Amino acid sequence: MERVSDMPDDLEPGHPAWVSPATEPVAPGQAVNDYDGFAAAYTAETENDLMVEYGARSAITALAGDVTGRRILDAGCGAGPVSVALRDRGAVVTGIDASAGMLALARERLGDDVDLRVADLRDPLPFADSTFDDVVASLVLHYLADWGPALAEIRRVLRPGGRLIASVNHPFVEHLSQSPRHNYFATTSYTDAWTFDGRSFPLTFWRRPLQAMTTAFTDAGFRLSVVREPQPDPAARERFPDDFAAFSTKLSFLCFVVEAPPSAG
Numbered sequence: 001m002e003r004v005s006d007m008p009d010d011l012e013p014g015h016p017a018w019v020s021p022a023t024e025p026v027a028p029g030q031a032v033n034d035y036d037g038f039a040a041a042y043t044a045e046t047e048n049d050l051m052v053e054y055g056a057r058s059a060i061t062a063l064a065g066d067v068t069g070r071r072i073l074d075a076g077c078g079a080g081p082v083s084v085a086l087r088d089r090g091a092v093v094t095g096i097d098a099s100a101g102m103l104a105l106a107r108e109r110l111g112d113d114v115d116l117r118v119a120d121l122r123d124p125l126p127f128a129d130s131t132f133d134d135v136v137a138s139l140v141l142h143y144l145a146d147w148g149p150a151l152a153e154i155r156r157v158l159r160p161g162g163r164l165i166a167s168v169n170h171p172f173v174e175h176l177s178q179s180p181r182h183n184y185f186a187t188t189s190y191t192d193a194w195t196f197d198g199r200s201f202p203l204t205f206w207r208r209p210l211q212a213m214t215t216a217f218t219d220a221g222f223r224l225s226v227v228r229e230p231q232p233d234p235a236a237r238e239r240f241p242d243d244f245a246a247f248s249t250k251l252s253f254l255c256f257v258v259e260a261p262p263s264a265g
């Protein structure tokens with residue numbers, strides 16, 4: 001998997017790109033964020049990826065802690081790597097994703113007894129109030145232009161005192177890796193092209209400053225509990241002897257644990 005974004009250039013004051021960031025062109029008729037189109041390739045490539053698997057996903061399961069018996073919604077579950085880890089640790093997992101192709105891979109991994117549904121986080125969630133003890137959202141919120149409706153729905157389906165554990169692209173990386181740089185304080189989209197097996201797939205991401213993230217959580221009624229900038233799991237050191245040290249000093253993702261307030265009574 002390759003990303004086309006270049007590493008940072010300095011932006012000259014007054015450069016028009018300050019308010020109009022560079023973005024990859026999308027061919028007419030080409031689908032954006034078409035995870036169905038590269039489900040198997042993405043899944044295979046990230047399965048043992050130092051930053052994704054041993055950074056972001058490991059951080060989510062570590063932050064979840066002891067999940068024995070907890071009812072957990074994996075929102076944007078993809079092919080289910082986090083669901084598998086949580087289920088193997090005793091959680092009762094439900095998964096949703098916008099991509100039927102990713103869910104088909106999750107089904108192969110998780111078997112028929114796990115509730116997996118196609119659902120879009122921008123829409124009302126197909127669950128009753130207070131269904132879950134936790135919601136995990138691994139590397140999915142940055143696809144949403146507006147976190148408000150999704151966070152309101154996540155809070156609704158969480159029981160009082162339940163937790164949302166989420167990881168996103170680190171906003172500082174989003175800022176520094178774009179050329180030319182965008183306005184850090186604006187919530188804006190950019191389209192990147194990921195290449196799998198020689199084919200290019202456009203993905204549109206929404207970057208927002210750190211304060212917009214924390215405000216979105218608190219506006220939705222959550223209490224901020226943990227903010228973490230994950231480094232690779234030490235368990236990966238032997239597997240990645242060449243890269244482990246370098247990646248341990250690099251910003252990549254940002255994780256949050258936020259809590260729904262306990263019930264008044």
Ligand SMILES: C[S@@+](CC[C@H](N)C(=O)[O-])C[C@H]1O[C@@H](n2cnc3c(N)ncnc32)[C@H](O)[C@@H]1O
Pocket residue numbers: 033035057075076077078079080081082096097098099102119120121122137138139140143144
């Ligand atoms: C980077 S993958 C992460 C998948 C999985 N959480 C993981 O950690 O491997 C992003 C996933 O989010 C899903 N996704 C993107 N936008 C979504 C939306 N609006 N609603 C639900 N799922 C979405 C994609 O289909 C894809 O499976």
